Amino acid sequence: GTGADNDLYINQAIVFIEDAIQYRSINHRVDSKSLWLYRWYYSRTCQWILSLTITIILALAFIENPSSLTITSDVRYRPPAWNPPCGLTESVELLCLLLFLVDVSVKSYLIGWEEFWKNKWLMAYILTLIVSLADWVVSLSYFCTEIVRVRRILRPFFLLQNSSMMKKTLKSINSTLPEMASVVLLLAVHLSLFTMFAMLLFARTKDGQQDKEWMRYFRNLPDSLTSLLVLLTTANNPDVMIPAYSKNRAYSIFFILFTVLGNLFLMNLLTAIIYNQFRGYLLKSVQSSLFRRRLGIRAAFEVLSSLRETLAIAQQSYVSAGALRQVLLRVEMDARCKQAILRSLKKCSCDQLSATQFQKLFEELDKDSIKQHPPTPEYQSHFMQKMQFAFGHSYFGYLGNVVALANIVSICVVLVMDADKQPSERDDFFLG
Structure with a gap:
């Protein structure tokens, strides 16, 4: 009937507006049962349960065998770590995997079969669950004595696929790799050439006392590559140069050239490329x-314009202000934005809203909230007004900063004076 159709249009508009608020895609099922399931899935409770499940399955690594989770990290005093019995962590893991199975099933149903084949993340999600469940069965069949557990390597994927920010970061890295490849190749050539020069320059001589540079850093090809690779990060600078520098100051030219070309030029060029690519991808994102967001708002307008009470003038669609008010009251959104949109709707004198007016109302979603200080209280008492003036003056804040600085200085002085004293000889009066 007409009433049922109107209720469906209202529910569709609610979901589309919530999709716009959360920047979600509107390519999903829109029948009444699917809309109820969709709102339930993206409710705070359901998403909180999913986040807790991801946290639990990642935290299992701290207690699973082999585990080093003890009070102290010193191997001399560390007691044996708790080894959970076989089946305990596996039961918790199975519960998490079953919840993930429900999660991927609901997601796949909501977006439909056609969109499912376009979504590589969901297909990878299902493949990860299949491999994890198969490995879980193998683990139990061996009574938890197997050496390799493949599913542990796959656990971070559950966090990755549930975070849109991590997905964007991964896509940005993927798009940056081709641009980085050329600079990485230059770094590799730079490192290889200077490695060969170093092995020729610091070759072994007849005088063993003068071969400290060769013996410590450039004895063979792997040691030479490692020494210069570490020098590229300046972690062993100037230690790698000292033996050769002690022998002849001119050897420092080699290390200076390597550092200037590699660290100050090529590494900065690599950083600039990464920054530029991330900046471009962020803008696209x-x-x-x-x-x-605009698409979700427009979709909400289109379904609301299909209501029986709306009008179509000169082949142009309109939305009833009352229908929009009914939708806004049921939409889950920030209270500040909701009140601002309702106020703007109330100021609008027209009963029918065009697409431009409808879109303009929701521009409030793009505005950041401005936090204002609460107004200064007004007192009738003359004494309270004097107190308010004195304690509200900027000089009173300066006085508080001076007192805090004096406390810090006095504590530092006491700590320095008592540094060499035994605990029984210390006077803790100043420290409380």
Whole structure:
């Protein structure tokens, strides 16, 4: 009937507006049962349970065998770590995997079969669950004595696929790799050439006392590569240069050239490329998010314009202000934005909203909240007004900073004076 159709349009508009608020795609099922399931899945309770499940399955690594989770990290005093019995952590893990199975099933159903084949993350999610469950069965069949557990390597994927920010970061890294490859190749050539020069320059001589540089850092090809690779990060600078520098100051030219070309030029060039690629991808990501928001708002307008009570004038669709108000009251969104949109809707004198007016109302979602200080209280008492003036003056804040600085200085002086004293000889009066 007409009433059922209107209720469906209202629910669709609610979901589309919530999709726009969260920058979600609107490519999902929109029948009444699917909309109820969709809102339940993205509710705070359901998402909180999913986040807790991810935390638990990642935290299992701290107590699973082999585990080093003890009070102290010193091997001399560390007691044996608790070894849970076989089946305890596996039961918790199975529960988490079953919840993930429900999660991927609901996601796959909501987006539909056609969108499922386009979503590589969901297919990878299902493959990860299949491998994890198969490895879990193998683990129990061996009574938890197997050496390799493949599913432990796959656990971070559950966190990755549930975080849109991590997905964006991974895509950005993937798009940056081709640009980075050329600079990485230059770094490899730079490192290889200077490694060969170093092995020729610091070759072994007849005088063993003068071969300290060769013996410590450039004895063979792997040692030479390692020494210069570490020098590229300046971690062993100037230690790697000292034996040769002690022999002849001119050897420092080699290390200076290597550091200037590698660290100050090529590494900075690599950093600039990474920054530029991330900046470009971030701009595209923001544009994509804003487009999804505009698309969700437009979809809400289209379904609301299909209501029986709306009008179509000159082949142009309109939305009833009352229908929009009914939708806004049921949408889960920030209270500040909701009140601002309702106020703007109330100021609008028209009963029917065009697409431009409808979109303009939701521009409030793009605005950041401005936090203001609460107004200064007004007192009738003359004494309270004097107190308010004195304690509210900027000089009173300066006085508080001076007192805090004096306390810090006095504590430092006492700590320095008592540094060499035995605990029984110390006077803790100043420290409380």
